[in-house]
Amino acid sequence: MAKPKRRAEPRIVFAKIAVHLAALTPLAILLWQVWSVAKTGSNALGADPVAEIEHRLGLWALRFLVIALAITPLRQLTGWNVLIRFRRMLGLYAFAYATLHFAAYLGLDLRGYWTQIFEDIAKRPYITVGFIAWLLLVPLAVTSTAGWIKRLGRNWARLHKLVYAVAVLAVLHFWWLVKSDIREPALYAGIIALLLGWRIWKRWARPRTSLSARA
Amino acid sequence: MTLRDALNIPSGEITGEAVYRDRRRVLAALGLFPTLGIAGCSEAAPPPSKVVVTPEQAKSGFRTSEEQTRELDATTYNNFYEFGTNKDDPANAAKTLRTSPWTVAVGGHCAKPGKLSLDDLLKGLTPQERIYRMRCVEGWSMVIPWLGVPLGDVLKRFEPTSKAKYVAFTTLDDPKQMPGLRVPVLDWPYREGLRIDEAMHPLTLLATGLYGKALPQQNGAPLRLVVPWKYGFKGIKSIVAITFVENMPKTSWNMSQSSEYGFFSNVNPAVDHPRWSQKTERRIAGSASKLFAERIPTLPFNGYADQVASLYAGMDLKKWF
Numbered sequence: 001m002a003k004p005k006r007r008a009e010p011r012i013v014f015a016k017i018a019v020h021l022a023a024l025t026p027l028a029i030l031l032w033q034v035w036s037v038a039k040t041g042s043n044a045l046g047a048d049p050v051a052e053i054e055h056r057l058g059l060w061a062l063r064f065l066v067i068a069l070a071i072t073p074l075r076q077l078t079g080w081n082v083l084i085r086f087r088r089m090l091g092l093y094a095f096a097y098a099t100l101h102f103a104a105y106l107g108l109d110l111r112g113y114w115t116q117i118f119e120d121i122a123k124r125p126y127i128t129v130g131f132i133a134w135l136l137l138v139p140l141a142v143t144s145t146a147g148w149i150k151r152l153g154r155n156w157a158r159l160h161k162l163v164y165a166v167a168v169l170a171v172l173h174f175w176w177l178v179k180s181d182i183r184e185p186a187l188y189a190g191i192i193a194l195l196l197g198w199r200i201w202k203r204w205a206r207p208r209t210s211l212s213a214r215a
Numbered sequence: 216m217t218l219r220d221a222l223n224i225p226s227g228e229i230t231g232e233a234v235y236r237d238r239r240r241v242l243a244a245l246g247l248f249p250t251l252g253i254a255g256c257s258e259a260a261p262p263p264s265k266v267v268v269t270p271e272q273a274k275s276g277f278r279t280s281e282e283q284t285r286e287l288d289a290t291t292y293n294n295f296y297e298f299g300t301n302k303d304d305p306a307n308a309a310k311t312l313r314t315s316p317w318t319v320a321v322g323g324h325c326a327k328p329g330k331l332s333l334d335d336l337l338k339g340l341t342p343q344e345r346i347y348r349m350r351c352v353e354g355w356s357m358v359i360p361w362l363g364v365p366l367g368d369v370l371k372r373f374e375p376t377s378k379a380k381y382v383a384f385t386t387l388d389d390p391k392q393m394p395g396l397r398v399p400v401l402d403w404p405y406r407e408g409l410r411i412d413e414a415m416h417p418l419t420l421l422a423t424g425l426y427g428k429a430l431p432q433q434n435g436a437p438l439r440l441v442v443p444w445k446y447g448f449k450g451i452k453s454i455v456a457i458t459f460v461e462n463m464p465k466t467s468w469n470m471s472q473s474s475e476y477g478f479f480s481n482v483n484p485a486v487d488h489p490r491w492s493q494k495t496e497r498r499i500a501g502s503a504s505k506l507f508a509e510r511i512p513t514l515p516f517n518g519y520a521d522q523v524a525s526l527y528a529g530m531d532l533k534k535w536f
Contacts, residue, residue, distance in 0.1 A: 038506045047292030047499050048355055050507050108507055113495055180471055181300035181400045
């Protein structure tokens with residue numbers, strides 16, 4: 001199927017390159033630290049590099065999820081419709097970091113005990129919800145292409161509402177693994193509550209305003 | 216060396232006050248264990264190739280020949296919430312802890328209660344080196360050479376009475392020195408406790424040092440508990456009070472979440488933390504070349520079952536976790 005090719009404006013291209021570079025920076029820093037620890041035995045990643053790598057990849061997955069979820073409210077607040085053109089790549093970065101996070105858990109943390117994953121998913125609520133969150137991101141990532149958007153039509157938007165569930169599960173995953181200091185997960189829970197609350201408010205408020213406008 | 220150079224000695228090279236004050240005990244320990252001085256002289260030094268453990272030491276559990284954790288790791292990766300909840304917070308923030316003068320109040324059901332300076336508390340006792348495994352409830356572990364005295368030797372001097380069924384410990388509670396106390400992540404002050412037979416067990420150590428040096432603040436200076444068969448949080452840091460009590464004392468993590476942290480908190484791979492498995496642990500130890508800590512099976516009583524399992528004979532360890 002031939003797509004009408006729209007010529008990208010240079011400003012958008014530059015902005016996208018900048019976003020890519022910014023999004024890859026945390027990964028680059030992490031890889032550089034891994035290299036430096038391997039090379040010099042420094043403790044750039046702390047005493048337990050595996051835990052640090054897992055934690056940091058997970059945190060960036062959550063951050064990109066939050067940023068992607070912030071696009072729509074920001075667009076509505078500012079009227080900058082151009083923002084929507086960055087949403088897919090931000091969502092895909094959330095998926096990429098989540099996948100690396102999951103891979104680090106399997107490949108670096110469990111390693112020889114990888115079969116423990118089955119027990120963990122079944123018995124540990126924080127791993128259960130984390131795994132489900134990642135699993136739900138998979139169809140969203142797969143259907144993020146222009147072809148799939150077209151093919152799914154109205155259902156595409158319905159399917160991609162799953163991202164709200166992912167956000168809730170991701171923050172639960174963070175909350176439940178913390179021993180007692182819940183300040184950091186609470187911060188993300190608050191941000192996500194705001195972003196989802198905004199949508200609920202918009203949906204709830206819109207019919208009434210349009211009604212009163214009509215009257 | 217010119218005068219200018221002499222004046223430029225980095226403060227780290229000047230003997231710390233705590234070490235200086237502790238010199239007799241530290242020197243005594245060095246005399247007893249000459250190899251320790253070499254092992255502990257610098258962070259860059261590789262861990263001792265192989266610690267020689269006599270059959271008696273192996274039997275007592277006092278020393279393990281397992282690869283040790285780097286001093287740098289053991290002193291920068293700490294849970295000491297009084298200085299923040301991140302692992303590197305204590306190493307960064309604990310410099311404000313004044314460890315001298317230090318007094319410990321010993322009281323409760325004993326014939327000779329008293330408020331003693333640290334020197335008086337430990338007078339006449341020679342610090343011993345103990346190389347113990349340390350298993351954190353979070354699922355990681357270290358191997359650390361401690362310096363300290365058996366807790367029982369200290370407790371006996373206060374002549375606990377027959378009513379002394381348990382021993383309760385309290386950490387310093389001074390927000391001026393401990394910025395983390397402003398955050399109510401736990402019900403301060405930090406409290407821990409042992410049953411009297413656990414407290415009197417020869418493995419239970421009142422530690423004053425590690426790696427042949429005085430305890431750094433972040434590791435619980437100047438005085439902390441080390442109970443190697445229990446999860447690390449039982450090893451209460453910067454102790455200011457020791458009390459003999461009749462009933463099981465309240466302990467901080469148990470107060471915070473009793474379904475997750477029991478009073479005994481013996482290392483037990485058969486009893487999972489409700490939120491994560493305790494079957495295996497990541498061992499943070501070995502040479503610097505090891506980037507990724509190895510996961511190993513967790514042993515009942517952290518490998519000290521031969522020494523301590525009899526303390527819990529007849530007890531349902533799933534119930535008394």
